[in-house]
Amino acid sequence: MHRGKGMKFVGDSRVPAPEMRTPKLPKDYSEYPGKTEAFWPNFLLKEWMVGAVFLVGYLCLTVAHPAPLERIADPTDTGYIPLPDWYFLFLYQLLKYSFASGPYTVIGAMVIPGLTFGGLLLAPFLDRGPERRPRKRPLATGFMLLALAAIVFLTWQSVATHDWAAAERQGKIVAKVEIDKTSAGYKIAQANTCITCHGDSFQGGAGAPTLIGTGLSPDQIAKIAKQGKDGKMPPGVFKGTDAELKTLSEYISGLGKK
Numbered sequence: 001m002h003r004g005k006g007m008k009f010v011g012d013s014r015v016p017a018p019e020m021r022t023p024k025l026p027k028d029y030s031e032y033p034g035k036t037e038a039f040w041p042n043f044l045l046k047e048w049m050v051g052a053v054f055l056v057g058y059l060c061l062t063v064a065h066p067a068p069l070e071r072i073a074d075p076t077d078t079g080y081i082p083l084p085d086w087y088f089l090f091l092y093q094l095l096k097y098s099f100a101s102g103p104y105t106v107i108g109a110m111v112i113p114g115l116t117f118g119g120l121l122l123a124p125f126l127d128r129g130p131e132r133r134p135r136k137r138p139l140a141t142g143f144m145l146l147a148l149a150a151i152v153f154l155t156w157q158s159v160a161t162h163d164w165a166a167a168e169r170q171g172k173i174v175a176k177v178e179i180d181k182t183s184a185g186y187k188i189a190q191a192n193t194c195i196t197c198h199g200d201s202f203q204g205g206a207g208a209p210t211l212i213g214t215g216l217s218p219d220q221i222a223k224i225a226k227q228g229k230d231g232k233m234p235p236g237v238f239k240g241t242d243a244e245l246k247t248l249s250e251y252i253s254g255l256g257k258k
């Protein structure tokens, strides 16, 4: 057999010939005089100075505008309605719509965000046209504008529909007040189950606000004790006498008053 006869060895084209290899030397920037600088210390020093300016800037901002704090988190307070930061409000709002909540929470929490962010992730593979101008890429531009509009709309909706007064009340930092549990007012509150909702030190809980420092007058409190409030506090809680109601209302009105 004459297998291989007449064959010529041509070499492996994948390995460049030694003289074709680019030397692993740093580039020569000598043709850019005055436009280069040493990384250490010149360049790093400049970077650090810029960093320091931002750092001091943020420091001033945090001192001038301290973070709005709420009271210490209470894991037993199931009535507390948490709110995400503003940049997640649109996702939060999405979960309020009936097609994306309750039995369909998976749609609001996984499917819709998953499709959107998945699409964004796959965009470079799906849209491979060479065109760069937004006008010439109607699909990509359209989806982007749609997403932006949706985010703006949902954020706005969430801000507009949130009960900010209730949010402020539930997070209010309450000054520690000594509660005299032997006082007549406290005993009436106990007998009329006020403390089962408002807490045994009137600190609030289970969806009921604190009764310390409400700023309400005794008359207003007496009215709430009998008629309830906003459908969230049931009416007819108070079952005592008028004299007891007066003592109770004055007692609660005085809580936390300076």
Ligand code: HEC
Residues within 6 Å of the ligand: 189, 192, 193, 194, 195, 196, 197, 198, 207, 208, 209, 210, 211, 214, 216, 220, 221, 224, 225, 229, 230, 232, 233, 234, 237, 238, 248, 252
């Ligand atoms: C079943 C639970 C429950 C009981 C019992 C209850 N409350 Fe309330 N109370 C609430 C809730 C919930 C609210 C908040 C209503 C709202 O958000 O408008 C509230 C609100 C109030 C407020 C208004 C506080 C504010 O800062 O605006 C007062 C005052 C008050 N309750 C007094 C009483 C008194 C006095 C008693 C006892 C006679 C009592 N509550 C018993 C649930 C309760």
